[in-house]
Amino acid sequence: MTFHIQAIDVGYLNLQGAANAFLIEGPSGFALVESGTAATWPALVNQLELCGVHPTQIMDLLLTHIHLDHAGAAGHFAAGDSRVWVHSFGVVHLVDPTKLLASSRRVHGEMYERFYGDLWPIPESQALAVVDGQGISAVGLEFHAIETPGHARHHHAWLLEHADQRHIFVGDALGIAVPNSDFISIPTPPPEFDPLAWKQSLRRLRDAAPTHLWLTHGGLQSSNTADALRFIDRVQARLQEECDFLQMRATKIMVSGARESSAYEHALLSAIQEYKNWLHPKAADAGVSAQHMYQFLGDYFLRMNLQGALRHASTRA
Numbered sequence: 352m353t354f355h356i357q358a359i360d361v362g363y364l365n366l367q368g369a370a371n372a373f374l375i376e377g378p379s380g381f382a383l384v385e386s387g388t389a390a391t392w393p394a395l396v397n398q399l400e401l402c403g404v405h406p407t408q409i410m411d412l413l414l415t416h417i418h419l420d421h422a423g424a425a426g427h428f429a430a431g432d433s434r435v436w437v438h439s440f441g442v443v444h445l446v447d448p449t450k451l452l453a454s455s456r457r458v459h460g461e462m463y464e465r466f467y468g469d470l471w472p473i474p475e476s477q478a479l480a481v482v483d484g485q486g487i488s489a490v491g492l493e494f495h496a497i498e499t500p501g502h503a504r505h506h507h508a509w510l511l512e513h514a515d516q517r518h519i520f521v522g523d524a525l526g527i528a529v530p531n532s533d534f535i536s537i538p539t540p541p542p543e544f545d546p547l548a549w550k551q552s553l554r555r556l557r558d559a560a561p562t563h564l565w566l567t568h569g570g571l572q573s574s575n576t577a578d579a580l581r582f583i584d585r586v587q588a589r590l591q592e593e594c595d596f597l598q599m600r601a602t603k604i605m606v607s608g609a610r611e612s613s614a615y616e617h618a619l620l621s622a623i624q625e626y627k628n629w630l631h632p633k634a635a636d637a638g639v640s641a642q643h644m645y646q647f648l649g650d651y652f653l654r655m656n657l658q659g660a661l662r663h664a665s666t667r668a
C-alpha cells in the first residue's frame with residue numbers, strides 16, 4: 352500500500368504559496384485533498400496536467416471543510432464524476448450552495464468575484480457525508496477523518512497511515528504558514544470561529560501522533576513526530592495570544608454601540624489599527640516580508656478575524 356503525495360500550488364489570491372491542493376497517487380488511481388476555488392480551477396487543471404493527470408482521473412476528492420478556498424471547485428470535479436467526501440454538516444451546502452455562497456459573498460465582499468467564484472452544485476449521489484473517526488477507502492488507501500472544529504464547525508483533518516508514517520492533511524486547523532517565514536497566522540473567520548473547540552482540536556491532532564503535517568496554506572511542515580508536535584505547540588501559542596487579543600477588542604467594539612452604527616464602525620476601524628500595530632511587528636520578527644505582510648496580513652484579513660471574534664462573542668452574550 353504505497354502512495355505518493357504531491358503539493359500543488361493552486362495560485363489562490365493570485366499569490367504563490369497561498370494555498371495548496373494535494374494530489375495523492377494510490378494503488379488504484381488518483382485522489383485529491385482540497386479543490387482550490389472556482390477561480391483557481393484553470394490553474395489547478397494546468398498543474399495537474401503537468402503531473403500527467405487529467406481532472407477526470409481524480410476518483411476521490413477529500414475536503415477538510417467547505418470554505419471556498421478548500422472546496423470551491425468541488426463541483427467541477429463532481430462534474431467529471433469524482434466522489435466528494437466531506438464533513439456531514441457540509442453535505443447540504445455542496446448539494447445546494449445558495450446559503451454558503453451568500454455567506455461567502457458577505458465575508459469576502461468585492462474580493463469574491465475575483466478570487467472565489469461560485470461553487471457548482473454537486474449531485475446528492477456524489478456528496479458523501481463523513482463523521483468523526485470514520486475510515487474511507489479511496490484509490491486503494493484508507494483515510495480517517497479527525498473532527499477538528501474551531502476554525503469552522505464542519506472541519507475534518509484527514510489521516511493517512513503507512514508503515515511508521517502518519518500523514519495528516521490538516522486544512523486550516525493549524526493556521527496558515529506565511530511563505531518564506533516562521534510566522535503562523537491564525538484565521539478566525541465568521542460565522543463559526545470557536546476558540547475553545549479549536550484548542551481541543553489541537554489536542555486531538557497532537558494525540559494522533561502525526562509525522563507529516565500538510566497545511567493547505569503552507570504545505571508540508573514536518574516529517575517526523577517530534578517536529579510535528581513542536582509545530583502544533585507553536586500553533587497553540589499563537590492561537591492563545593490571538594484569542595486573548597481578539598476577545599478584548601471584540602468586547603470593546605460591542606460596547607461601543609449598535610451593530611453598523613457609526614460608533615461601532617469607528618471602534619472596528621480603530622481595532623483594526625491596534626491589531627495591525629500588535630501583529631505586524633511579531634510577523635516581521637518571524638521574517639514576514641513587507642509584501643507578504645500586505646498580502647497575507649492586510650486590513651482585509653484583520654477585519655475578517657475581528658468579525659469572526661465579534662460573531663463568536665455575540666453568540667455567547
Ligand SMILES: [Zn+2]
Nearest residue numbers: 418502503523
Ligand atoms: Zn477555512
